[in-house]
Amino acid sequence: MMNAKTIATPETGASGSRHRTGSSSALVRTGLKLLSAGPVVILIALIILLSFLSPYFLTGRNLSNILSQTAVIALVAMGQHIVILTRGIDLSVGSNLALASVVGALVYQGTDSTVLVILAMILSGGLVGAVNGLVYVYGRLPHPFIITLATLSIAKGLALELSNGRAIQGMPEFVRAVGGGSVYGIPGSLFVVTGVVVVLLVIAKTMVWGRWIYAVGGRPEAALQMGIPVKSVLISAYVISGLCAGLGAVLLAGRTDAGSPLFGNLLELDTIAAVIIGGASFLGGRGHIGHALVGAIMIGVIRNALNLLNVDIFFQLIVIGVVIVIAVEADVLRNHLEGRMRTLQAVGKS
Template identity: 80%
Template sequence: MNNADQDLAAAHREPASVLSLWLSLLSVGPIAILLALIVLLSLASPHFLTPRNISNILAQTAVISVVAMGQHLVILTRGIDLSVGSNLALATVTGALVYQATGSTILTILTMLMSGAAVGAINGIVYVFGRLPHPFVITLATLSIAKGTALELADGRAIPGMPEAIRFIGGDAVFGIPASFFVVAGVAALILVMAKTMVWGRWIYAVGGKPEAAVRMGIPTRGVLVSTYIISGLCAGIGAVLLAGRTDAGSPLFGNLLELDTIAAVIIGGASFLGGRGHIGHALVGAVMIGVIRNALNLLNVDIFFQLIAIGVVIVLAVEADVLRTYLEGRVRTLRAARLQ
């Protein structure tokens, strides 16, 4: 290689290395922002890092965390589930009605889980086999249907009463740690194992990253897509158990704006609407960040309406970070290809 070629290679290598560094910073950005928030808020309020407040944050973010993990799988496939909030409300109502009728803890829990999974299955089956252009259509429809069904079944009112076991899971603590935290950890571990050790996990990334290529490779894309919506619905059912236990009731008014919170958690955590990129930690980091922001604003006596503004600003910043990440990845690939020529 002559001097001119060496100079050209060095010129390509340096920008590529700088862009790679920026990509690395973006990938750890959500965690770094969360840690910075914790440090700043602990300085702003002496109550923020107290064991009691930390326990409150974990309890308050449990429902969002669980439902966001299901939403994350859907977003990995370039989809979206707008029905999770209404799905959760319907699950709490059906669970409360079953408990009133039978008094059975097992049947109450199973009813909530099956109710959530059933709505998820409807979303997936209608979207895939109905050949809809986007899951936005069916999940928006089931948002309305599930909410209306919950209001009709409950006559527009909360239904009090939940089994002791559900109240423990949703509202009690073990050694100062909310019991709901262990549910979140268990769901996260299960999804992580499924995504990392099963071929199904690789299929999700393939379907979301390169849908056309996934079809050519013989991947059962329809089954993969339906499965993600069923799991999203099941996570809404698990969230229903946690929320019903915490409130000792089922209500058709539960879950308002939960779909926005879960989508925000996934995107704030660093996942991409373009699909095929992200891991379960993104949903958890985003959910905790939302919980930390809301908790801190409450501690600082900030107007509750400002919370919506703050979360909206964070979402915009997260989406812009995703756009920047996509641009930098394209530039890095171009420079590396040029260097190999």
């Protein structure tokens, strides 16, 4: 007489295997969703925590200061985000911004035209971005790190030379209003950031160029085989990054009423951190413009909180560095989970 035990048959074994595979796949998908929403959840939790630690944090004046101080990082980080989507990096954004601000100040000294001053800063940024893209693509460099590191030094040197190493005071009234003014308590710079976000979202979601950016970053070899103009896409990404740096110069010069070769120090690190903290990937082909915004706001909130809590400024650099390490590790974990999910899905189909 047989024992009352479940006898494993090929059918029940396969069913159990499919059940385990389905459960594992569901867990992995849940983990991916949590990681994707992680930066936003962390930001909300951080805001709630800081509201208890400092009575000044949630005041209207302080929130306005955070938005104003974060605007430049957010704007430049959006350009950096486009570059990182293509598996690249732009180390020149800080020096590019400094050079653009100096160029704008010099143009203002020679003319009272607000339009010319703004165009000079934006085009100066775009020109440096174009140099980065052209040299990287047609110079057949192994990685954009090389050329953007070179233009970091070149742009900084030009800014120092043109300004004789000091700030040049004076900006048009409109630039001062946009960079440092406010409308009903809302910083004027926030409207500029919002406008750029809308433009980039429209381009990314409704134009073929947006799909090309993701294709080039996700699978460069496949993009070539599909006939996508990879070289043009890469160059355009660096031009956009440069234009965002030029716009950032308009905001910062307006806020300080000056152009300075000292602007933008470590801005490249802040923007890279903002993109990665927000959830984008160094591996390219994955990310959303909102990632750069969330990351930039998080950096601004952390720095503002550390100032309110009277934390030493040098320790703030340590904190930002630790946050970057955590964000990069989260990216590694996310890639591992995605690979695991693809494996489980392949097993489930077989």
